[in-house]
Amino acid sequence: MSGSxxxxxxxxxxxxxxxxxxxxxxxxxxxxxLAYLGALAALFVTAFWSTDTFTGxxxxxxxxxxFQDLATGEVYRTIALxxxxxxxxxxxxxxxxxxxxxxxxxxxxxxxxxxxxVILVLTPLWASYLVKAYAWRVMLSSDGVLGWGYGLTAxxxxxxxxxxxxxxLPIYAGLERLPNSLLDAAGDLGARGWRTFRTVVWPLSFPAxxxxxxxxxxxxxxxxxxxKIVGGKSQLIGNVVYDNIGxxxxxxxxxxxxxxxxxxxxxxLAAVRRTGALENL
Amino acid sequence: MFSVMPDQAVSxxxxxxxxxxxxxxxxxxxxxxxxEFFAMLGPSGSGKTTVLRxxxxxxxxxxxxxxxxxxDVTRLAPFERxxxxxxxxxxxxPHMSVLENxxxxxxxxxxxxxxRRERALEALASVRLEGFGQRRPAQLSGGxxxxxxxxxxxxxxxxxxxxxxxxxxxxxxxxxxxxxxxKAIQREVGITFLFVTHDQEEAxxxxxxxxxxxxxxxxxxxxxxxxxxxxxxxxxxxxVGTSNLISGEAARAVLGKEGTFSVRPEKLRLVVGxxxxxxxEEHSAAGTVxxxxxxxxxxxxxxELDAGGRLIALQQNLQVSSMDVTGLRGSxxxxxxxxxxxxAIADAPLPEPARS
Numbered sequence: 001m002s003g004s005x006x007x008x009x010x011x012x013x014x015x016x017x018x019x020x021x022x023x024x025x026x027x028x029x030x031x032x033x034l035a036y037l038g039a040l041a042a043l044f045v046t047a048f049w050s051t052d053t054f055t056g057x058x059x060x061x062x063x064x065x066x067f068q069d070l071a072t073g074e075v076y077r078t079i080a081l082x083x084x085x086x087x088x089x090x091x092x093x094x095x096x097x098x099x100x101x102x103x104x105x106x107x108x109x110x111x112x113x114x115x116x117x118v119i120l121v122l123t124p125l126w127a128s129y130l131v132k133a134y135a136w137r138v139m140l141s142s143d144g145v146l147g148w149g150y151g152l153t154a155x156x157x158x159x160x161x162x163x164x165x166x167x168x169l170p171i172y173a174g175l176e177r178l179p180n181s182l183l184d185a186a187g188d189l190g191a192r193g194w195r196t197f198r199t200v201v202w203p204l205s206f207p208a209x210x211x212x213x214x215x216x217x218x219x220x221x222x223x224x225x226x227x228k229i230v231g232g233k234s235q236l237i238g239n240v241v242y243d244n245i246g247x248x249x250x251x252x253x254x255x256x257x258x259x260x261x262x263x264x265x266x267x268x269l270a271a272v273r274r275t276g277a278l279e280n281l
Numbered sequence: 282m283f284s285v286m287p288d289q290a291v292s293x294x295x296x297x298x299x300x301x302x303x304x305x306x307x308x309x310x311x312x313x314x315x316x317e318f319f320a321m322l323g324p325s326g327s328g329k330t331t332v333l334r335x336x337x338x339x340x341x342x343x344x345x346x347x348x349x350x351x352x353d354v355t356r357l358a359p360f361e362r363x364x365x366x367x368x369x370x371x372x373x374x375p376h377m378s379v380l381e382n383x384x385x386x387x388x389x390x391x392x393x394x395x396x397r398r399e400r401a402l403e404a405l406a407s408v409r410l411e412g413f414g415q416r417r418p419a420q421l422s423g424g425x426x427x428x429x430x431x432x433x434x435x436x437x438x439x440x441x442x443x444x445x446x447x448x449x450x451x452x453x454x455x456x457x458x459x460x461x462x463x464k465a466i467q468r469e470v471g472i473t474f475l476f477v478t479h480d481q482e483e484a485x486x487x488x489x490x491x492x493x494x495x496x497x498x499x500x501x502x503x504x505x506x507x508x509x510x511x512x513x514x515x516x517x518x519x520x521v522g523t524s525n526l527i528s529g530e531a532a533r534a535v536l537g538k539e540g541t542f543s544v545r546p547e548k549l550r551l552v553v554g555x556x557x558x559x560x561x562e563e564h565s566a567a568g569t570v571x572x573x574x575x576x577x578x579x580x581x582x583x584x585e586l587d588a589g590g591r592l593i594a595l596q597q598n599l600q601v602s603s604m605d606v607t608g609l610r611g612s613x614x615x616x617x618x619x620x621x622x623x624x625a626i627a628d629a630p631l632p633e634p635a636r637s
Contacts, residue, residue: 044583049447184339187359188366189386199385203376 004035035281040262046254056249066256076240083237086156087220090099090135091167091213093160098212103201105168106175107183118172133158133229140230150232155167159219159225174208175201210272217268237261288350289317289472290441291336296345298331302570305331307497309345313441313490318467318474320484323494324520327570329477332494333443336475337366350440360389371426372419379405379429380414385439395548400401404436405429407466424455431463435470444476448483448580460487465631472502481521485509493517508543515626518543526593527550535566541626546595548622551582552615565617566592580606584616 047066050059051088070076071268076253105117124132140144148154179199188197223236236258291313298306306328313319321329335341336347338359354362365386373382383401392400395459405414408428417424427447434442448456457474464487467474478484484491485505492502493516501513512518515526528541536542559565571591572583580601582594595617598606 014346101464162468179370181368181370182374184337185366185368185372185374186385187339188337188364189433190360192360195389200374204374232304268429 043255043258045251047259049252051250051252058251066253069253069258070260076257079235079237079240082152082234083221083261086152086159086236087217090159090163090220092215093162094167094207094216095158095213097160098164098171099209102171102175103166105133105172107179107180116215119170121172124161125165126194129225130229132162133226136226137229150230150254151233152234153226154230154232155234156237158230159223161260163216163219163228166219167212170212170215171205174205174211178204199266206274210275214272218265221264229247283300289313290315290317290350291338291475294348296332296335296347297343298335298340299343304497306335306342308471309497309499311492311499311502311581313351313475314329314472315473316471318464318487318489319476320477320488320491321477321494322481322484322491322521324434324479325575327494328497329493330351330445331495332569333366333445333475333477334395336441337443338362345506347371350578357500363440364443365437365439366443366445367434369432369449370432371418371450373426373429373433375418376412377417379410379416379418382418382429383414383436385433389585390437395509398509400436403433407469423451424459427451427459431466435466435472439472441473441475444474446477446479447500448480449478454482463487465556485521488565491521495520497622511624512543513627515543517539518626522546527586527623528591531566531586531588535586536564536623541590542623544592544618544623545625546581547579548618549592549594550597551584551594552617553609553612554614559617560621561595561613563617564620564623566614566616567615568574568592569606570609570612570614573607575606582606582609584614586616 041079048062048064050061050065051057052059052065101117101121105114105121107116136154137150140143140148140150140154140157142149172177182200182204183196186200191199211232222238224236227236229240237257241254241255244250244257248254289312291311292559293309293311296306296309296311297304297529299325307440309328309332321332323329331340334351335342338354338357338361346353349356349363364610373379374385377539380398381602382396383404387400388398389601401412402411405411410425410428410433413421413425413429418429421429427450431447433631444463448459450460463474476487477623488505490502490504491508495499495516501508502518503511508517510522511522515524518524518526523546525544525546526536526541527543532538532540532542564587566582566588568586568591570582571585574581574583576600577598579595579597583591583595584594
C-alpha cells in the first residue's frame, strides 16, 4: 500500500515540474529570504533610527541624522575614499599577480600540473583568516622577515594576499573556456604573444577578470580585521562600523556607515553588468 | 642542365613527433608541389593532424625538418611562417565582426587601412559572403562560418593553406556543396591547399593527390585513382573503400595464385544461378548470398564464397526494385570480374587497422 503511494507521489512529481521545483527550492529560498534579505533589511531600517545618548537605548523613530552626519563629517569621507582606494589597489595587485598565474594554469600546465596548481591556490583558503593575518603581522613587524612596519601599505599587501585565490579562480575558469584554437589562430595570422594577448586573450577573458574583481573589491571594502592587525593607526569603513557597534554603542550609525560599501558595490555591479561578468561568477 | 623540378611548396623529411612514449608521427617524408590540392587521409590518431600542426608551427617536431618553399622553417614560430590555417572549429574571434576577423592578419602585417578594407571585402566576395562583414560569427550558420575562416586565411595570400578537417562540422548536403566550392576556390586563387580528413570520399573527390596515414606513417601517396584502384597495402585497400580481400586457400582455388588479392565491390558482376561461366579474361567465384543491403541507387550483396572468405558486390539498381533484390538472400550466385581489376596486396591483412 505504502509502495503504491510512493509510486503515485513520484509519478505526480514527475508530471508536475513546478511542484518539484518549489519543493527543492523551499528551504534555500526560506534561508535567503529570512536570514539574508531579512538581515539586510533590518540593517537598512536600523540606519534610520537613533540611540538615546543618555541611556544608550534604541529610539525607533525615523531620522536622517545618521546619513547627515556621514555626509558632513570630513573624517568619514576621508575614510570612505581611503577604503575605496585600498579596495582598488588590492584588486589591481591581485589582477597583476593572478592573470599570469591563471594563464599558466589554464593554457601551459599539463593536466596533472593543473590539478596540483589548483590545489595550491586553494590551500590558503583552508587556513584561518586570523592565522594568515597574524603571519603577515609577524613578517611585517620591524624585526620580521620583511620588516616594513604597519600601515596602509601593509594592509593592502595583506589583503592582496588574502583575496588572491578569489581572483585567480574565476580568471582560470574563464581562460579554460577560451578555446586554444583561438590562440593558435592569432599566431597563425601573424600575431606575436603581446598582440595575441591584447586583441584576443584579454577581451575574451575580461568578463572573468571583472568577476574576480567583484570578489577582491567587495571583500576588501568590508574588511576591518586585517587593518586592525597590520594597519597601524589607519582606519577603514569596517573599523568605523565596528567601533560604533562596540565602543560607541551606536548601532544605527554603524548601520548607516555599513550601507556605504553596499551602495558602492551596487554601483560597481551595475557598471560591470554589461560586460557579462555576472554570468562568469 | 636546367632544373625542371617544380617548386616544392612543402617538404617533410624524417618528421617525427613523440608525446611521452607514444609516437604520434613516426617518420614522415612528403613533397607537395606548388598549386596542388593535397589530402592527408587517415583514421583518427593516425598522425595526420599532428603533421598539419607541425607544418603550421603549433607543434615542434621531435625529429626531422619542415621546409616551406625550399626554406627550412622547422624552428620558426607560427607567426614567422608563410602558411595560414582553417581550423576544424573555425576559431573565429567571437568578439570581432566578420570583417574584423578577415582583416586581422592584414592589420598585424600593418597593411594600410584602405588596402586592408579592400582586400578583406574582396576575400569575403570570393567566398560569396558580400554584405556579411558587420555580422558577428555567432550570427552565422556553420557553412558561413566555414567560409569566413577560409576568407580570413586566404586574404593573407599564404604560400600554403592548411585545412584541418574543414568540412567535418557541416551536415552532409552542405559538405557536398562545400567540396565543390573549395575545389573551385583553389583553382581560382592557385594557392597550395593541404587538407586533413578522415573521410575517404572527401579525399578522393577533392584532391589532386592523397597521402594515406596509418599509425603515424604514410602507407601510400598517389592520385585518388591510384589510391583507389591500386592500393599498395591492405590498410589502404580497407580504409579507402571496401577491401574485399581474397587470400590463402581461396586465392589458390579461385585465382590459382599465392598471396592476398583485392577486387573493388563495383567491379564484381553478380550472376544468379549455378549455370553461368566466366569469359576468357575473367575470373569467377561461386557462392551464396548471405546478406542484401538495399541502398537506393545500388544494392550491396554479401556473398560467402564456396572456397572460403566473403566478397561484397555492389550492383546498380538499373531495373530492379528493393522487393526484387531482398528476395535474393540465400540464392546461389556467381561473382565475375575482369582480371585487370584484381590487384595484389603487399602485406598480410591487418586485423583492425583503424584505431582512435
